[in-house]
Amino acid sequence: xxxxxxxxxxLALALVFSWLxxxxxxxxxxxxxxxxxxxxNSPSADRKLAxxxxxxxxxxVFGFKYYELIKEEEIELGKEWExxxxxxxxxxxxxxxxxxxxxxxxxxxxxIYKDGFIVARGTYEPHKGTPLFINGPDFxxxxxxxxxxxx
Amino acid sequence: MHDLELxxxxxxxxxxxxxxxxxxWAALKELLTPAPRWAWLYYPTWRGAAVALLALCLVxxxxxxxxxxxxxxxxxxxxxxxxxxxxxxxxxxxxxxxxVWLTGLNPSTDQPTxxxxxxxxxxxxxx
Numbered sequence: 001x002x003x004x005x006x007x008x009x010x011l012a013l014a015l016v017f018s019w020l021x022x023x024x025x026x027x028x029x030x031x032x033x034x035x036x037x038x039x040x041n042s043p044s045a046d047r048k049l050a051x052x053x054x055x056x057x058x059x060x061v062f063g064f065k066y067y068e069l070i071k072e073e074e075i076e077l078g079k080e081w082e083x084x085x086x087x088x089x090x091x092x093x094x095x096x097x098x099x100x101x102x103x104x105x106x107x108x109x110x111x112i113y114k115d116g117f118i119v120a121r122g123t124y125e126p127h128k129g130t131p132l133f134i135n136g137p138d139f140x141x142x143x144x145x146x147x148x149x150x151x
Numbered sequence: 152m153h154d155l156e157l158x159x160x161x162x163x164x165x166x167x168x169x170x171x172x173x174x175x176w177a178a179l180k181e182l183l184t185p186a187p188r189w190a191w192l193y194y195p196t197w198r199g200a201a202v203a204l205l206a207l208c209l210v211x212x213x214x215x216x217x218x219x220x221x222x223x224x225x226x227x228x229x230x231x232x233x234x235x236x237x238x239x240x241x242x243x244x245x246x247x248x249x250x251v252w253l254t255g256l257n258p259s260t261d262q263p264t265x266x267x268x269x270x271x272x273x274x275x276x277x278x
Contacts, residue, residue: 057246120238122229132249137256
């Protein structure tokens, strides 16, 4: 095989493997679940705030000035069983990635619990760049907000 | 002066070092036959490898973009499961985000919840 032919063969193989890698990467999709405390009073300097882009999005929906990150966790969508995110004992969320149907995007069932009781449930379709905001209960002058982001 | 004598004289005064002729010939060959513009594409070079890597990244990114856009986004659903609580789901165009809006939730407090250990036994006499 000539040098030109071998170079093309290497390029073709690299293309194939890059697509395989991309598909494998899709199998490890995750969603990040973050709980923010939104308020108009500036939190102390040691508190972690929402990233700038996310903050703009949150402001346009909720209108608060500051979004303090309380806790964040990552949920693997490949694990198709229920997974709990409990950043607070009085307000937490249960997620269950549903099995992926062929030629359809994956969906996730969610349930929101307040004071130990389920208050709402629904289905969410994770898309990169399209987060899900869940408006939570008030806390003093602030409010809890869940953000689910596809990774 | 005869050619042979001249050659002998030159070899004595300016001896040709090993490989010098090959290097001179290679340099002359490069000048006589310049490499085509796209020669780096056909022979394994670092430049070719860098371009191939960039092309792979672009193709992978484009494929991912097309795969993402090929599915229309279906909005999140939200159903209330408790009396007095209302759940609404909508899409915010300004935030480019799906929103689930719950109303009627009791405010959160710092008080212990049912998950906390609230029964603190201070003395066995109190049993």
